[in-house]
Amino acid sequence: MRGADAVIKVLAAHGVTTVFGYPGGAIMPIYDALYGSPVEHLLSRHEQGAAFAAVGYARASGKTGVCFATSGPGATNLITSLADALLDSVPLVAITGQVSSSVIGTDAFQEIDVLGMSLSCTKHSFLVTDINELIPTLYRAFEIAAAGRPGPVLVDIPKDIQLAALEYKTPLQSVNDELPPQASDIDAAVGLIKQAKKPMLYVGGGVGMAGAVAHLRQFIASTGIPSVATLKGLGSIAHGTQGYLGMLGMHGGKGANLAVQECDLLMVVGARFDDRVTGRLDSFASNAKVIHLDIDAAEIGKLRPADVAIAAELSLVLPALTAAVTGQLDIGPWQAEVEVLSRQHQWNYQHPGDLIYAPAMLRSLANKLPENSVVACDVGQHQMWVAQHMWFRRPEDHLSSGGLGTMGFGLPAAIGAQVARPDATVVTVSGDGSFMMNVQELTTIKRRKLPVKILLMDNQKLGMVKQWQQLFFEERYSETDLSDNPNFVLMASAFDIPGRTITRADQVEQALDEMLNSSGPFMLHVSIDDAFNVWPLVPPGASNSEMMDQMEKQT
Amino acid sequence: MMHALEITLQQCPEVLERVLRVTRHRGFKVTQMQMRINDDASMALNIWVEAERAIELLSNQLDKLIDVTHCKVLAATPLNQVAS
Numbered sequence: 001m002r003g004a005d006a007v008i009k010v011l012a013a014h015g016v017t018t019v020f021g022y023p024g025g026a027i028m029p030i031y032d033a034l035y036g037s038p039v040e041h042l043l044s045r046h047e048q049g050a051a052f053a054a055v056g057y058a059r060a061s062g063k064t065g066v067c068f069a070t071s072g073p074g075a076t077n078l079i080t081s082l083a084d085a086l087l088d089s090v091p092l093v094a095i096t097g098q099v100s101s102s103v104i105g106t107d108a109f110q111e112i113d114v115l116g117m118s119l120s121c122t123k124h125s126f127l128v129t130d131i132n133e134l135i136p137t138l139y140r141a142f143e144i145a146a147a148g149r150p151g152p153v154l155v156d157i158p159k160d161i162q163l164a165a166l167e168y169k170t171p172l173q174s175v176n177d178e179l180p181p182q183a184s185d186i187d188a189a190v191g192l193i194k195q196a197k198k199p200m201l202y203v204g205g206g207v208g209m210a211g212a213v214a215h216l217r218q219f220i221a222s223t224g225i226p227s228v229a230t231l232k233g234l235g236s237i238a239h240g241t242q243g244y245l246g247m248l249g250m251h252g253g254k255g256a257n258l259a260v261q262e263c264d265l266l267m268v269v270g271a272r273f274d275d276r277v278t279g280r281l282d283s284f285a286s287n288a289k290v291i292h293l294d295i296d297a298a299e300i301g302k303l304r305p306a307d308v309a310i311a312a313e314l315s316l317v318l319p320a321l322t323a324a325v326t327g328q329l330d331i332g333p334w335q336a337e338v339e340v341l342s343r344q345h346q347w348n349y350q351h352p353g354d355l356i357y358a359p360a361m362l363r364s365l366a367n368k369l370p371e372n373s374v375v376a377c378d379v380g381q382h383q384m385w386v387a388q389h390m391w392f393r394r395p396e397d398h399l400s401s402g403g404l405g406t407m408g409f410g411l412p413a414a415i416g417a418q419v420a421r422p423d424a425t426v427v428t429v430s431g432d433g434s435f436m437m438n439v440q441e442l443t444t445i446k447r448r449k450l451p452v453k454i455l456l457m458d459n460q461k462l463g464m465v466k467q468w469q470q471l472f473f474e475e476r477y478s479e480t481d482l483s484d485n486p487n488f489v490l491m492a493s494a495f496d497i498p499g500r501t502i503t504r505a506d507q508v509e510q511a512l513d514e515m516l517n518s519s520g521p522f523m524l525h526v527s528i529d530d531a532f533n534v535w536p537l538v539p540p541g542a543s544n545s546e547m548m549d550q551m552e553k554q555t
Numbered sequence: 556m557m558h559a560l561e562i563t564l565q566q567c568p569e570v571l572e573r574v575l576r577v578t579r580h581r582g583f584k585v586t587q588m589q590m591r592i593n594d595d596a597s598m599a600l601n602i603w604v605e606a607e608r609a610i611e612l613l614s615n616q617l618d619k620l621i622d623v624t625h626c627k628v629l630a631a632t633p634l635n636q637v638a639s
Contacts, residue, residue: 115569119576124621127569144621298615 003134004029004162007095008037010138013170016066018042018057018419020050024070025110027097029162031068042419042448045440047074049412051081052438055090056416059399060374060424062211064091064145065416071098072110075156076117080406082152083121087403088232089209091150093141094122100160101129114156123151131164136171143174149296150209179295181312181320188308189291190324196265198334199225200285202248202277205232205402206270206294208395212314216269217241219318222326226338228256230271232402235392243338249277250538251384255345257544259338260285268292270314273303274403283543293317347389354504355529358382358457359389361508362429365455366390368512373397373425374417378410378434381463384534386429408437411454415441418450425453425516432458432485442495445521453515454497454523456488459530467533471548472540492523499523557586557632558610562600562617563625566592570622574600577620581613582606597624 001009007030011019018040023031034041044050047069054065069078075096085092099108118125124144126137134157141153193199207216213236220227226243229236237244245256257279260266266288271277278284281303292299292306293314300309310317351357362385369375375390376399377383383400392398399417401409414428435456445452462480469477489499499522502511508526515524536547564570571590578585583604590600604613610628617626 116572119569119573120580296619298619300615301609302612302615 001166001168002029002033002162003131003157003164003166004033006135006166006168007138007157007162008033008039009168010135011039011066012037014064014142016064019066019068020044020053020057020416021068022047022050022070022074023068024074024097026071026099026159027068027074027162029159030095030097030157041068042415042444044412045443046438047077048081048408049415049438049441049444051078051092051094052084052409052412053416053419053441053444054092054094055081055085055409056376056399056413057420058090058092058416059413060396060417061420062396063420064093064142066093066095069094069096070110071096071114072112075114076112079117079121080404082118082154084401084404084406084409085152086121086123088401089150089205090152091145092152093145094152094154096154096156097162098127098156098158101158102160104158114154118154118156121152122154125154125156127156128158128161131161131166134161134166135169139171139173148179149206178316179312181310181317185308185310186317186320186324189310189321192265192289192291192308193223193267193321193325194328196289196329197331198263198337199265199267199329199331200260200263200288201225201227201267201269202230202260202271203227203233203236203269204230204271205395207233207236207314210270210295210314212270212318213394215315215318215322219322222322223329224331224335225267225329226259226335228252228260230274230277230402231387231400233271233395234387235395235398239391239393243335245338245342247387249274249544250279251388251534251536253345253347253388254536254547255341257538257547258345259341261543261545262337263288266290268294268306269318270294272299278303279538279542279544283545351505354506356502356505356508356526358385358526358528358532361512361526362386362389364508365427365512368516369427370425372421372423373427374399374414374421376400376410376414376417376426376428378428378430378437379405379407380431380434381459381467381534382429382431382434382457384464407434410434411438411441412444414452415444415448415450418452419448426451427453427455429455429457431463432456432460432482432488433462435488439491442492442497445497446495449520451518451520453518453521454492454499455515456523456525457528458485458488458525459528459532460485461530463530464534466530470533471537488525489523497521497523499525501525501527503527556607556610557603557605559629560602560604560610560614560617561625561627561629562602562623564598564600565622565624566596566598567622570598571600573620573622574602574617577616578602578604578613581616582608583613
């Protein structure tokens with residue numbers, strides 16, 4: 001067997017059923033091995049789209065995503081998606097073809113130092129230099145991608161290694177023991193929780209990635225501790241949970257931010273004090289003691305010292321805490337205070353006039369979505385409206401580029417999610433700026449006949465940048481006007497995707513139903529007014545106590 | 556502060572790049588390095604770095620590198636006490 005055949009066999013051995021990629025010269029042996037193999041390949045139309053589809057696949061399913069690209073430009077096109085997967089801790093194995101070993105380092109055609117490029121945007125990376133190392137390296141790549149805090153792993157395979165003969169042997173696999181918490185750490189955390197009068201849970205994406213959603217919900221149900229979530233933590237806490245105040249941070253809810261500022265104990269679960277969450281760090285929950293629970297020890301104390309830190313499996317830590325503190329808390333007055341904050345700062349969806357009010361539309365969409373559904377967003381105003389106004393049953397149902405904030409994420413991520421969960425209703429919510437960043441992936445929808453729904457909110461602006469220009473750059477609207485956008489519905493029709501445009505609030509309900517009830521793909525192009533901004537907002541450099549409220553005139 | 560770190564690495568061609576990239580990116584300036592190859596396919600690296608930041612910000616990140624098998628902070632010396 002050739003090295004290339006072994007690559008496909010290792011994928012099959014890891015249960016990989018679909019790979020996303022794009023062929024080219026230096027990866028041709030692997031594509032030859034793929035031909036007729038049981039591993040399905042979905043052709044993207046840009047390697048960034050392929051890797052984002054793999055990210056969407058991984059995030060919607062919890063499995064490791066796999067993508068292929070050739071050397072040189074194929075590999076450089078993967079870089080943004082790898083960086084996205086690194087910052088959002090997504091398990092991914094990227095396999096790139098490399099020029100033959102004998103010409104590496106000679107500036108050969110389509111040669112670039114992929115290993116060198118990968119150092120800052122992967123969890124780990126390999127250049128295979130020995131055919132005997134190929135299979136063990138690929139096994140190791142899958143192990144590293146999923147272990148501990150997950151992340152992307154790149155394996156660069158020179159063409160001669162792909163063509164070299166080998167005998168397939170399954171390597172011995174090391175068993176990753178789950179990291180249990182120390183009893184003394186649990187005792188210390190329990191002590192702080194019992195003392196607290198105003199405890200607050202700050203829940204991040206680590207809970208979902210650790211498979212600890214049920215454990216977290218049990219902890220909340222048993223203790224009644226109020227909670228907030230980060231962008232990536234949305235879906236971890238069930239919608240409607242008593243004391244759950246939604247997202248915190250720069251565009252979080254005012255109730256969520258004020259409650260965190262007021263708490264005396266912050267329990268950080270699978271989160272990392274990101275600057276978009278904390279606002280001015282030295283004033284973030286400044287009266288609170290901190291319990292920091294995260295599998296990644298490097299996050300402990302990185303930005304905020306912890307009074308108690310436990311770097312262990314959340315699925316072991318949370319049940320231990322639940323058992324120790326249930327029935328031991330006296331936080332009735334705090335729960336009542338949080339309830340008042342929740343009521344005072346409820347979202348208001350009443351918006352008079354004919355114009356489509358995006359928050360109300362997205363709330364309505366969330367209420368209409370069936371139980372098995374995924375929403376993939378792009379980046380910008382629409383992304384924040386989705387986070388604020390939609391609700392999700394599980395973290396796997398909300399795909400949003402959090403850490404890197406990558407425009408162009410939504411459409412390919414939705415493609416990957418639809419492949420991973422063929423029976424799910426998959427909706428990509430995008431904006432007119434982001435959508436054009438990976439618009440070539442409409443062809444991938446056409447090719448695979450995927451029923452992905454596209455909700456495209458169009459204000460003919462790079463809305464989030466425009467909002468900041470309006471607020472912080474004296475209304476100097478530098479390069480944010482997109483009034484020369486294409487005719488989106490006409491464009492979609494060129495890819496056999498039907499669609500329609502709506503412009504008035506009274507069209508929303510029927511149009512959402514039409515989109516969700518269509519059996520194939522559908523584009524709902526929604527014209528919104530560029531006067532609508534994302535509110536509330538913590539200005540740059542300000543404390544989360546100082547949120548700016550809505551200031552645009554009613555239209 | 557000036558900090559000394561003792562690091563054990565698995566031998567592979569890019570491992571020094573990995574360590575130095577993390578060191579630079581996390582805000583630490585390398586002032587001295589010593590490296591030797593051990594007989595057992597590992598490498599020993601002693602590195603002195605200078606930064607205002609807490610050394611754990613670096614040592615924790617280095618510990619996360621797959622090819623780093625051991626990372627120990629040996630000593631911290633205030634800059635004004637470093638012999639010139």
